[in-house]
Amino acid sequence: MDRRDFMHKSAFTLGGFAFLSSINNSFASALEKHVNRLETMGLEAGASDEDFWGYIRECYTVSSNIIDLNNAGVSPQPKVVQDTLMRYYQYSNEAPSYYMWRILDAGREALRAKLADLAGVSSDELAINRNATEGLGTIIYGLELKPGDEVVLGKYDYPYMMQAWKQREKRDGIKLNWVDVSEAADDDAALVDLYRKAISPKTRIVQITHLINWSGNIVPVRAIADMAHSKGCEVIVDAAQSFAQLDFKIEDTGADYLGAALHKWLCAPFGSGLMYVKKEKIKNLWPLLSSAEPQSADIRKFENLGTRSIASEMAIGAAVDFHNVIGAQRKEARLRYLKNYWVEKIKDLPGHTLYTSLKPANSCALAVIGFEGWKASEIEACLFEKNKVHVTSITYEKISGIRVSPNVYTSTKDLDVLIKGLRNVSQLPPPSGK
Template sequence: MTSPYAKHWDLDPEVVFLNHGSFGGCPRAVLDEQDRIRREMEREPVRFLHREIEGRLDAVRHALGPFLGADPDDLAFVTNATTGVNTVLRGLSFAPGDRILVTNQEYNATRNAAVFAARRAGAEVVVVDIPFPVDDPAKIRDAVLAAVDERVKLLVIDHIVSQTGLILPVQEIVAGCTARGVDVLVDGAHAPGQIELDLDALGAAYYTANCHKWLCTPKGSAILHVRKDRQDRIPPLVISHGANSTRTDRSRFRIEHDWCGTTDPSPWLTVPFALRWFEEQVEGGWPAVRAHNHELVLEGRRLCCAALEIEEPCPGSMLGSLASMPLPPRPARDGAGELNPLGLDPLHVRLFDVHRIEVPVMPWPAPPHRLLRISAQLHNHVDQYRQLADALRAERLTMG
């Protein structure tokens, strides 16, 4: 069986696609809208990119703001969450002895950006371990807050962890950090469309998020939310015309961030269409989309855990539409356990090459050192997770 929604995506029918999490996946209607926007731009590029672009970006901000629970004025457009993270880390000034705190579950690229920013200032990155498997989000909150002391100038933390799919308790963590005078950069790469957001209530100084994952917009569509009292600290990563603008009709934050040189803005401009498209596809709109994906990933996880003969590694309430499971360690001998040149686990490669299943096997810092992560989006069907469970059995991957 296939999902009744699968017809809206051009995904390869020969592949069991259980990795929406890595790069999203764009429905045909959204790609058509992007195409329409690009054609409009190319009919009169100067009108579109010079006279109209600010108004067009404002319209996107006004559609996206309520969806994110954010004042539209506080949103800047960036190409991806990695750029959002770098914009903040390279905008801020650190001094020797300062600490940037990250967790051991931090996304590798984000952690690298923190290390880069720290090194050039003589500051250091400190890593706090948070558990997985885990039975209670309070254990994560307590571990993080226990590591926040007067040397910490910034906490960088994922909202939803890439490898484990865990939704971290960022509301309580941001509140605890704020009480200790420490700003937080939340990497919400996976959050919009996967979980409900209220960025104003969250109150983090900095929050970056992708639209090209769970909102299914074209790739290159993300935002950086900067709290008003921090906006003057964060110039864009690319300095352009806005830097010496004398305009006063818009905030400096908008003037500087809205133009970082010529680029194709269509991935951002499709956001309002994508938001509406999901509302129209599923009765109940976005809450129903999120609930559908959440239920589906939990069922997929149940099937995979049964095949692996393991306990579920965290409560379902700590997940959105990503879920990970520990796998037996890689075979130690005979070359069967070698990573391929792209750094992919041999099981990852076999699941695709032999079983035609696109699903990531990720390294993990603690035993058994690797995780299997599944995703659920409208295009997925429970039978796809049954196929994965069968493949795990065929690969004799039981932990028992």
């Protein structure tokens, strides 16, 4: 870490502690003590330090009866975020139009700056909204395209984004060219090639899902974006799964447009997201809902979302502080460690298929596993019934298995229960008798 990085990191951490102590002083000082100890360790040692992560678990209010391993679906908030949210919510209820719109909303620009700092972009390029679907939908429907223009997207992109593009295809006569990323697995050069081959002289837009929800695989987003730019295309990045799971800045992806969810890996309130548009592209992107000046270059034109919970929006700040105090690099290392922990221990199980790459650059927290003869939903049901482990099943294209996604509050003990459950599945006859 050079001096500039160190100063920046310290400012982040100190700022985070200052904010967190304003919410709960004793909590903030205990957290600081633990973080200071972690900072004396290397990344690898820190990732497996159960004392530290055990303390982080105590910062959450997760069930002691159910092991939730579907954080890629939606994640719980640490208590400090819930407390902030509840405080703002109760405050709002004293006189909503006054406290919510005049008092709480006055924090919007400070929150935008805090999120922009986390994302490594200018505040003028970031809109706060309700989820990745809203951000990416605004981008997809807002781009000026004419009949015959082409868009390259992935078969393994998220359904809502694929559906939005299909609607534009029907309505506006654009043409979609699909990339099947499963053909290249985790071969980065081959992945770039697949996108390259799908681009024609008529291609205007390339959409890339940074971390694929179906498989857990990470794609070489920057290399694909650079190649697409060299062919004159603009790039949309779906960062719903990667934002705050992986340690990166938006600039690193090469995105012209990006959407992210904040209720997944940032552990911000349910129904929070962000949208990034490169400064010079804002003017030409139409707002989805309403704006007095739809062709303005002000990113705020995308925030006319009507009445929503300003308490939820403003509590995002506490989630950013909590995330910064742990540190993005530490968090990514822990999440990868947790995935490797269980995956290493099931290697010998008969009849299993792992759908996720084990190359460090190509996966992090998520992994998908299936068993011969078992429907994904049967594995999911068995794990819950016998072990109270909650996961989600994925049956899509070539994938048939359960997706496991731990978060920072997950302990290796939780994963031992998962391993026991998977071992049990491997020994049982498949329920549908195949």
